[in-house]
Amino acid sequence: MFFTDDRLHFFKPLTSKYREQIAQCLGLLYQRQYSANADYGQSLRREQVVELFEEALARSKDAVFDDTDGNDEPRFKNHREHANAVLKAVLEAGWIERQVDTATFQSTYPFSRMGRIFAQALLDADNSHIRTRHRNTRNTLNALEAFAGRGDAYDLLDAFEYSERIITDFTDIITELEERKRELVKEVESQQLISKATDQFFDYMEKRFQPDISVRLSADSVEKYRDDISRVIYGLRRKSTEFKRTAEVRLRASIPSLCDENQSYLWYVLDTIELRMKNAADIMLPALRRALHGFTKRADIVIRQLSYLNSHQNDNFLDICQTLAGLSPAQYQERLNNASSAMAVMKLGLIDPKQVRLIERKRKSPVDTSINEERDIDLGARTELMVQQLLDRAFVFNRQQLQTYICTAFKDKRKVSTRELPITNALDLLALAHVIEVGSVNNLDSDLRFHVEWQGKKDNFNEYYSSSDEFTIELVEATNLVETMND
Numbered sequence: 191m192f193f194t195d196d197r198l199h200f201f202k203p204l205t206s207k208y209r210e211q212i213a214q215c216l217g218l219l220y221q222r223q224y225s226a227n228a229d230y231g232q233s234l235r236r237e238q239v240v241e242l243f244e245e246a247l248a249r250s251k252d253a254v255f256d257d258t259d260g261n262d263e264p265r266f267k268n269h270r271e272h273a274n275a276v277l278k279a280v281l282e283a284g285w286i287e288r289q290v291d292t293a294t295f296q297s298t299y300p301f302s303r304m305g306r307i308f309a310q311a312l313l314d315a316d317n318s319h320i321r322t323r324h325r326n327t328r329n330t331l332n333a334l335e336a337f338a339g340r341g342d343a344y345d346l347l348d349a350f351e352y353s354e355r356i357i358t359d360f361t362d363i364i365t366e367l368e369e370r371k372r373e374l375v376k377e378v379e380s381q382q383l384i385s386k387a388t389d390q391f392f393d394y395m396e397k398r399f400q401p402d403i404s405v406r407l408s409a410d411s412v413e414k415y416r417d418d419i420s421r422v423i424y425g426l427r428r429k430s431t432e433f434k435r436t437a438e439v440r441l442r443a444s445i446p447s448l449c450d451e452n453q454s455y456l457w458y459v460l461d462t463i464e465l466r467m468k469n470a471a472d473i474m475l476p477a478l479r480r481a482l483h484g485f486t487k488r489a490d491i492v493i494r495q496l497s498y499l500n501s502h503q504n505d506n507f508l509d510i511c512q513t514l515a516g517l518s519p520a521q522y523q524e525r526l527n528n529a530s531s532a533m534a535v536m537k538l539g540l541i542d543p544k545q546v547r548l549i550e551r552k553r554k555s556p557v558d559t560s561i562n563e564e565r566d567i568d569l570g571a572r573t574e575l576m577v578q579q580l581l582d583r584a585f586v587f588n589r590q591q592l593q594t595y596i597c598t599a600f601k602d603k604r605k606v607s608t609r610e611l612p613i614t615n616a617l618d619l620l621a622l623a624h625v626i627e628v629g630s631v632n633n634l635d636s637d638l639r640f641h642v643e644w645q646g647k648k649d650n651f652n653e654y655y656s657s658s659d660e661f662t663i664e665l666v667e668a669t670n671l672v673e674t675m676n677d
Contacts, residue, residue, distance in 0.1 A: 192304075196284050196302075197283065197284030197302075197304060198284075199282070199283050200283050200284050200285070200304065201283070202279070202283050203276070203279045203280055203283050203285070206279075208272075208276075210250060211246065211247055211250045211272075211276070212276055212279070212280070213312050214246040214247075214249065214250045215242070215243045215246040215247065215273075215276050215280075216280065216285060216305075216309045216312060217246075217309065217312055217313045218242055218243075218245065218246040219234075219239065219242055219243070219246075219286075219301070219309070220301065220306070220309040220310060220312075220313055221313070222234065222242055223300065223301065224306070224310075234298060234299055234300070235296065235297065235298060235299070236277070236297060236299060239277055239286075239299045240270065240273045240274060240277060241273075243272075243273035243276050243277060244269045244270055244272075244273045247269045247272050247273060247276070248269055277299070280305070281299075284302055284304065284305065285301065285302060285304075285305035285308070285309070286299050286300070286301055286302060286305055287299075287300065287301075287302045287305075326352045326353075326355045326356045326359060327352075327356055327411075327412050327414075327415050327470075328415065329348070329349075329352040330349045330352040330353045330356065330415075330419060330463065330467075331349075331415050331418055331419050331422065333345050333346070333348040333349035333352060334346070334349045334419060334422045334423065334426070334463070335422055337349065337426070337437075338422055338425060338426055338429075341433060341436060341437060343437055343440035343441050343444055344444070346437065346441070346456075346459055347441075347444065347445070347459075349459075349463060350459050350462065350463060353462070353463045353466040353467065354466065356412065356466060356467075356470050356474075357466055357469065357470055357474060360470060360474035360475070360477070360478055361474070363478060363481075364474075364477055364478055364481045367478075367481040367482060367484075367485045368481060368485075370485060371484065371485045371488050371489075411475070412467060412470040412471045412474075412475055413471050413475065416467050416468075416471050419463070419464075419467055420464065420467070423460050423463065423464060426460060427460065434456055437456050438454060438455055438456050441455040441456060441459070442455055591617055591620075591621060592621050592624055592625070592627065592628070595611075595617075595618060595621035595622075595625075596621075596625070596628055596663075599611055599612075600665065604664060604665045604666075605662060605663070605664040605665070606662070606663055606664075607645070607660060607661070607662050607663075608622065608625060608626075608658075608659075608660055608661045608662075608663075609648065609651065609652070609660055611625065613652065613654065619654060625661070625663070626642050626661055626663075628640045628642065628663060639665075639666060639667070640663060640664070640665060641663070641664045641665075641666050642661055642662070642663050643661065643662050643664070644659060644660075644661055645659075645660040645661060645662055646659070646660060647659050647660070648660045
């Protein structure tokens with residue numbers, strides 16, 4: 191339980207009319223004990239704590255709330271008396287504890303555990319200082335890589351904690367943007383000062399957006415490190431059995447109540463980190479962008495509106511609109527009719543004949559959308575189609591068939607004549623008719639070339655041709671072919 195005997199009225203000091211001053215005292219004491227200026231080798235005694243509280247009270251002497259709930263709290267003569275009362279109140283509430291050295295019998299006044307946690311929260315609520323909350327994504331990746339390298343279970347628990355802070359930080363920033371947007375509108379409604387509204391907007395963009403939110407959207411974007419974290423988790427899942435067993439034992443010994451006993455602690459942590467990264471990238475980051483867009487859009491609208499109002503302060507247009515708004519419908523219409531009659535002038539305009547053109551309409555092509563019924567083709571028509579297809583395929587000839595025919599003819603030979611080429615079927619006859627086309631393949635990168643030479647016209651060429659031109663086809667080297675052509 192939180193409200194135990196030693197802190198049964200833990201928040202009582204923060205409910206009095208001096209609550210702001212007490213919060214300032216706790217914040218200053220926390221900075222004195224745990225900030226960079228703290229003297230860690232020396233514990234604070236009562237006199238030192240009272241002096242710190244006096245300083246805090248002097249700074250915030252006007253931060254007193256006049257409550258009307260009937261609680262009559264005493265007024266203090268000076269800051270020292272008030273500081274002693276504050277110390278007594280926080281001691282009784284459990285924010286600070288009194289520790290006595292048994293050797294010297296001197297008392298020191300450090301924070302209690304819960305007092306330190308809540309004092310840090312009060313201090314973090316002040317946005318005037320920069321916090322590196324945007325590094326949690328990189329810290330998650332670094333902790334996972336450290337666990338993969340050393341196998342220390344506490345590195346994995348650090349990654350587990352950093353991944354939880356990623357979602358929390360997104361929620362805090364979105365809430366802060368919404369609060370800033372409401373404060374901007376409220377400030378404008380109450381004062382209507384464009385200078386103050388613009389100063390607040392640009393002050394926020396310089397002191398909050400640039401050092402934190404812009405880094406989160408660029409350098410520390412979860413989209414940037416999501417693949418790296420998934421890669422490291424995938425490597426951890428494929429580690430050796432001994433590595434995973436040792437990590438499981440250490441996790442169960444460190445945090446016994448992390449999840450169900452029948453569930454793997456290691457797998458639970460890795461699955462939770464992956465789920466948080468997925469939610470941060472798919473849900474929280476787009477929500478942050480929408481909130482930032484809404485804030486900048488609202489600020490732009492407010493600043494434009496105030497600029498318009500300030501630029502028309504001496505203009506009668508707004509006065510006229512307010513006057514017309516207070517009239518009855520009949521009077522309003524009469525005023526508009528009188529104004530239109532006063533502003534109406536005769537305006538004569540002639541049409542330029544060059545600008546008059548007759549536009550021809552584009553004719554639409556008729557489309558026959560009728561559907562004809564499918565009819566059966568009779569036997570004669572089918573026979574005619576079949577014969578036509580067979581005739582078309584019978585005289586189809588390609589280069590591959592010609593190459594096969596020539597290669598067969600050039601077996602064990604380097605020179606052949608067209609009269610000697612064999613004809614065994616119709617394809618050979620077609621190849622013979624195209625045989626001189628082999629001369630067109632001399633553009634290949636080779637030292638051999640086909641040399642085709644005409645031998646004259648011969649009668650009784652073969653049983654298929656009564657007369658035909660005879661050619662000799664010879665396979666020669668390129669140098670010899672050049673000499674032959676020169677001769």
